[in-house]
Amino acid sequence: MIQPINIKKFAGNYGGKFLGLSGSDQIRQVTIDSRKIQSGEETLFVALDGSRQKGSDFAEDAHGRNVRNFILPLAGEKNTDKLEDSNILLVEKPLNALQALAVMNREAxxxxxxxxxxxxxxxxxxxxxxxxxxxxxxxxxxxxxxxxxxxxxxxxxxxxxxxxxxxxxxxxxxxxxxxxxxxxxxxxxxxxxxxxxxxxxxxxxxxxxxxxxxxxxxxxxxxxxxxxxxxxxxxxxxxxxxxxxxxxxxxxxxxxxxxxxxxxxxxxxxxxxxxxxxxxxxxxxxxxxxxxxxxxxxxxxxxxxxxxxxxxxxxQLLHAVDMRLTLKSGINRCLLIDDSYNNDVAGLEIALEFMAHQRKPTGRKILILSEMLQEGDEIAVFQKIAGLSEHYEIDLFAGVGKHFSHYKHLFPKQSVFFPDTASLLENILGFNLDKDLILVKGARDFHFEKIIQLLEAQVHETVLEINLNALRHNFNFYKRILRPETKIMVMVKAFAYGGGSAEIANHLQKIGADYLSVAYIDEGVYLRQKGVTLPIMVMNPDMQHLNLIQDYDLEPVVYNRRTLQDLTSSPFGQPNGISIHLELDTGMSRLGFTEADLEDILTLLGKHKEIKLAGLFTHLAGADEAIHEDFSRKQLRTFDRISKVIMSTLACSPIRHALNSAGIIRFPDQAFDMVRLGIGLHGVEINQLEQEKLLPVATLKTVVSQIKKLTKAETIGYGRQGKLIQDGKIATLAIGYADGYDRRFGNGKAFVMIQGKRANTIGNICMDMCMVDVSGLQVREGDEVILFGKEPSLQYLAAQIGTIPYELLTGIGMRVKRQYILD
Missing domain, CATH: 3.40.1190.10 (Mur-like, catalytic domain)
Structure with a gap:
């Protein structure tokens, strides 16, 4: 900020209703997130409403962090009695006030x-x-x-x-x-x-x-x-x-x-x-x-x-490292956040916020940071770095650069300093890394990519890249279709459709999901161990492990009379009993209670108040095809009728949910209390009605291992199936069917992208590699190859071999490294 803001003066020029109760009115920082407040006395908190939460709900938290200057919506005036000794500007639209403050600073x-x-x-x-x-x-x-x-x-x-x-x-x-x-x-x-x-x-x-x-x-x-x-x-x-x-x-x-x-x-x-x-x-x-x-x-x-x-x-400073936060697997079971492209205070705060929302490490939170050579006021910069490290509870700080030696006193005792990157590399194994969460952020001149290379787990060169920005975009697209009060349950079963359940679940928790769903108890236990606190529904629970369900606060699905009877005879270790979701079969003919089972359900649940009905749901059999619309609407009417009988008889109000990703698009008026978002979150609109509004989340990448020049007389691969039409060259790629690249993609059934150009597969797909025709292309060994993402899309590839996108996503092998990026 160029000049401090006087909130009283700003209020006089901007308008609104001003309550001047504090003498502290000189502001040097503006925030919309109470969690980021460090120096509350000089901070203005602007309450902006999110998609599911009101900004004014966090004003009291900001006040507890010594903030005494607020811009709140007029509708939040009733809560101002809790903000003692504060200057409060009440306005119709706090975002407009925030932008007006920005204009003031820009014009200065x-x-x-x-x-x-x-x-x-x-x-x-x-x-x-x-x-x-x-x-x-x-x-x-x-x-x-x-x-x-x-x-x-x-x-x-x-x-x-x-x-x-x-x-x-x-x-x-x-x-x-x-x-x-x-x-x-x-x-x-x-x-x-x-x-x-x-x-x-x-x-x-x-x-x-x-x-x-x-x-x-x-x-x-x-x-x-x-x-x-x-x-x-x-x-x-x-x-x-x-x-x-x-x-x-x-x-x-x-x-x-x-x-x-x-x-x-x-x-x-x-x-x-x-x-x-x-x-x-x-x-x-x-x-x-x-x-x-x-x-x-x-x-x-x-x-x-x-x-x-x-x-x-x-x-000469520009290089191909992504200007994105990337979460990678590290050595010794560590997680590594790579932000080694550049370095500034604003970017550091964003990176630390990203770090705070990752799965909870069992080890330490470590920050490896270089000097910020272009940031101006040296003392102020190092004070800010030290303050951010303390605020985000960094367990071990490693500073790289000669100037750090002058400011050691600002940092906690558990900090280490090195004059250059070479010195850090010589000593980094002495950090005794084990299950730690490590953020690496440095200016380009420090060549922190060498640190990444040392700390990154040396596994397969093939990577499944998960774009968390695209995931948020798709989540918000579906949310906008629904009524504001409709909850969203996200399916994170099967390793979150191959994307990594813990990382995706933690991000969903951040962006506003209401519920998660997994297939088995161990998946829910794993998410709880990784810091996920959202309600979790378990679709195929084994009631022999009822203790795990209770210990980890999971909500099992009950779909048959035997399981319900087992629950009624179980000794519950918790006084509050257990919460369940009851599955109703309205036409899927797979799992669930039918209308004929109603009497037994109601009798058992009526007698056993320790079994809480958290949810009622059904599965639509054909929501992804227009030809089945009448049948789907019949299912929805049946579900509505049966669920109302259950709720009125038991005098309860469980969350009702029936729509999957396809159903949200076709029947948004039948969302009930909650929807279940699955493949749509990953950018696949299965109806093909709104596909252009979604972004691909997963991109499968590998590298060119070798290039060979061949004549048209030579054959390629097992079974000698591959042949060039004319003399040319092929590239061998470091991926095969053991990684999840389907064997049916061979012999031209699929193409990959190299240097922005298409290259068709040639010959059979091998277990650990495959070949593509790169005749006429400027391709080098080590070049990046995209096997699916924006192009070719999952939908295109699935259609080529007569399957569905789900199979391709969930089929990606575990030896393929997952990386998570945030632009």
Missing amino acids: FKGPVVGITGSNGKTIVKEWLAQVLSQGFQVFKSPKSYNSQIGVALSALEIQSRHQIALLEAGISQPGEMDRLKQIIQPQLGIFTNIGSAHDENFDSLETKIKEKCKLFTEVKYLIYRKDHSRINHLLKNGFDPDRLISWSDKTGADYTLSVRPEKNGSKIFMVARDLQTYTFFTTFRDSASLENIRHVIVSCMTLGMKPENIQKGL
Whole structure:
């Protein structure tokens, strides 16, 4: 924050109802999360409502952390009596007030602000531009992908007087959103990365979406874009003064021409500038998306007056490590959070928050952190780092960098310090790592990727990458279809559809799921041991292990009379008895009580009050096909009728649930009290009615092990089934049917993506490897290969071999490493 905020003065200008009860009115921090508060005396808490919780409910918690300045909704005025000695501004919409605060801080900043928008590449362009600009400037950049109505406001509030340039990205999903973001960002330089299909469903046309994004740039001095994006080019040419437009292309005719020539170890970029001067840049990247992003960066730096030689120095810092938080398996049964791309205080807090929501470690929480070389006020930065380490209860802090030696007194005794990365690597085995949760975060110059390489479990090079952002997107998509009060149970059985039950369950707990469901008792026990506190329904319980059900607070499904009778004769070790979910068979003809069983059910449950009816549910047999709609609606009517008889007879109000992922789409009006979300969470809309609104969560990746040149006369693989049509080359990949890559994918039944190009399988799939035809492609050994994800999709691959996406996901072998990413 550039200048402290006086809440009384702000209230006088903004409006609302102000209750001035405290003399502490100078604010240097703004937060919307009471858990992140460290210095409450100088913090303003803004209560924003979440999807399932009211922000004002956490005001008392903030007050307990010494916060004495609040912005609350008018509707929360009745709770203000608990906030003694506080300044409270009551407003109609706290988000608008938060954004107004952000505008104040933005307008106090006198340096240039770069606004970045587009469908893809916004975050990467921002991150890389910051890296290159930092060769000559003190740069502020919005952390991670903070580009929403809330994220942009929080970002703008973090700009400080020491910064010389600010980079803010803006993302929209609805018409009208950019107007408010523009008021906050107020950019002098704009970058329009590209346009794609994301959120198309919310706009009348692609042109409408482009125009909405262009609202960010109406006052910019210059606007940078790629001329080859014809629709963007057309609308900008017709809507903006040509003197403000800076176009680039790999063809002549643009303001900057940047052509690319592949090299052995990367790419050369030849640039002809507006004044016809020519320059040559080199990058280690070869894929088209990265090369487009890098050229945006080069043109932006030239526009900001940076010298080409300094641009090249910055380009050398860019590398292919994901700018995402990645959760990996580590040595000695540790979990490893890789955030080794760059380092800043805002990013550290995000990474520590991510760490706090992972499954509870049985060992220590360890933070390995480098100095923050670009963060300005040295004392303030080290004080902030020490404060964050204490706040997030780090058990062992390891600081890397010569400056740490001056600030050892700020850190707890269980801290260790090293002058450089080499010293840490020499001593790290002395940490006695075992079942620890380790966050590794460092500036690029410290080469922390060496730490990751040392600590990462050396297993298979094949990885199943789980995108937690995409998972949240899909969860919110289904939630928006339902009434606000409808609960969501998420199915995490079968290792969460192959994705990793503990990691996904902990993330679901964070984003607002109400219930979880597993198949067997041991799955529920495992989740409890990993820190999951949500209610857990067990679909196939073995009542011989009733003690585990009670000890771990699980809720078993009862679907037959024998199990119900066993429960009535069981000695319950807890005074509150046991909570169950009763399964009703309304037409699935698999498990469950029928209407004919009602009398027995009611008699037994009526006599045994220790058995609590937590839920009533049924399974729809054909919710994923329109041809069965009448039958599905009949099932729903039957369920409604039977469940009402049970509830009225027993005078109870259990949670009723009938809809699966497919049913949520087809019958949202029949959601009852709760729905069961399964395959839809993973980005597969089984009806194929709303598929474009979901994102793939799982991406299966491997690497090229070897490349061979072959003639068309030679055969490939077992049974000599593979043959090239003409002389060419094949790539052998490090994955086979033992990893879950189905044997039926062989001989051209599937394709993979390498360097953004398709390569068809050739020959039979082997146990540990397979081969693809890469004739005519620029492929190298070690290149990343995508076997499924966005393309090819799970649905496409399943259709190719006559199966369903569930089988492909749950079939991924356990030797395939799971990695969890958060953009």
